[in-house]
Amino acid sequence: MNSLPEIDVVLLSWNRSQMTIETIKSILEQQGVNPKIWIVDQGSKREELQYLKAFIKPYSNIHITELDQNVGVPGGRNIGTYMGKAPYAVSIDNDAVFESNDALERVVEIFDSEPEIGVISFRIKNFYTGQDDELSWAFPKKLKENCESRFFATCFVGCGHAIRRNIFETVEGYDDALFFYWEETDFSYRVINLGYRLIYEPHISVLHKVSPEARISWENNRFYYLVRNAIYIDYKYYQQIPRVAIIALGYCTKGIFNFLPKQTVLGIIDGTKMCFSLKQRRNLSELNLTESSRQYIWQHNLRYRGSFWHRIRNEVLVSLPGHK
Numbered sequence: 001m002n003s004l005p006e007i008d009v010v011l012l013s014w015n016r017s018q019m020t021i022e023t024i025k026s027i028l029e030q031q032g033v034n035p036k037i038w039i040v041d042q043g044s045k046r047e048e049l050q051y052l053k054a055f056i057k058p059y060s061n062i063h064i065t066e067l068d069q070n071v072g073v074p075g076g077r078n079i080g081t082y083m084g085k086a087p088y089a090v091s092i093d094n095d096a097v098f099e100s101n102d103a104l105e106r107v108v109e110i111f112d113s114e115p116e117i118g119v120i121s122f123r124i125k126n127f128y129t130g131q132d133d134e135l136s137w138a139f140p141k142k143l144k145e146n147c148e149s150r151f152f153a154t155c156f157v158g159c160g161h162a163i164r165r166n167i168f169e170t171v172e173g174y175d176d177a178l179f180f181y182w183e184e185t186d187f188s189y190r191v192i193n194l195g196y197r198l199i200y201e202p203h204i205s206v207l208h209k210v211s212p213e214a215r216i217s218w219e220n221n222r223f224y225y226l227v228r229n230a231i232y233i234d235y236k237y238y239q240q241i242p243r244v245a246i247i248a249l250g251y252c253t254k255g256i257f258n259f260l261p262k263q264t265v266l267g268i269i270d271g272t273k274m275c276f277s278l279k280q281r282r283n284l285s286e287l288n289l290t291e292s293s294r295q296y297i298w299q300h301n302l303r304y305r306g307s308f309w310h311r312i313r314n315e316v317l318v319s320l321p322g323h324k
Contacts, residue, residue, distance in 0.1 A: 012039075223264065
């Protein structure tokens with residue numbers, strides 16, 4: 001085991017300890033690698049946490065950090081990833097399992113042989129049906145036609161992905177101010193700005209136990225985070241007020257269309273506040289997307305999304321999935 005390549009696996013937990021244990025078992029079954037598992041518990045109930053700790057106690061390669069509150073997805077991933085030392089770090093949701101036992105070995109093979117690749121996004125399938133998980137598709141809809149093939153991407157899926165540690169440290173991890181939503185896009189833009197590429201790799205897949213349980217539902221501030229973070233991220237990397245205004249108008253329309261006006265207004269207000277706060281904290285010229293980065297984003301994302309009016313019809317005037 002000691003001669004095998006080490007790889008870190010970061011796992012966020014919040015209650016549902018039985019599912020988390022099933023995810024851990026899936027990681028332990030991986031062949032060809034020596035996995036170190038870093039669990040960040042975000043304030044689980046006492047009985048849930050004790051059940052999880054009892055299971056992992058015999059394993060020297062599993063470590064848990066106990067938080068007394070939910071610090072958000074990017075904050076939790078930062079804590080877990082910084083605890084490891086392996087050259088590559090994988091994240092998988094605690095309601096998912098790897099479809100095959102060579103997934104992590106394939107991650108190592110790709111990173112070792114293709115140094116230009118900075119992030120690998122896995123294929124996400126529905127655990128119960130074996131079909132692609134539609135809600136976990138983070139890429140342009142047109143690219144669903146290519147879901148069986150690898151392609152370059154401008155973001156990755158949080159449910160299952162891998163990152164080079166040196167890149168993670170260079171970009172200073174996730175922006176934990178986001179808390180929830182768009183943290184992968186934000187991270188990806190900084191990776192692209194370094195000159196690395198991201199890929200969607202369908203031959204590494206996880207089975208996601210898609211559940212009607214909504215950890216953060218549309219009625220419970222999900223749309224608020226979507227709006228707030230979209231405004232913040234666009235300003236962060238493009239720094240053009242007219243762009244931000246157009247995005248805010250688009251989300252106003254989408255929020256009204258989906259009967260979520262309050263979340264929309266609060267998201268725009270707080271997103272604007274975050275923009276001003278960022279301007280005070282950071283040298284924005286360091287974040288601005290380079291011309292080559294913008295070309296990369298156009299080539300591998302924006303050109304697939306169609307004309308302005310096509311995007312209005314297909315991205316704005318649409319019902320939110322799962323929202324009634």
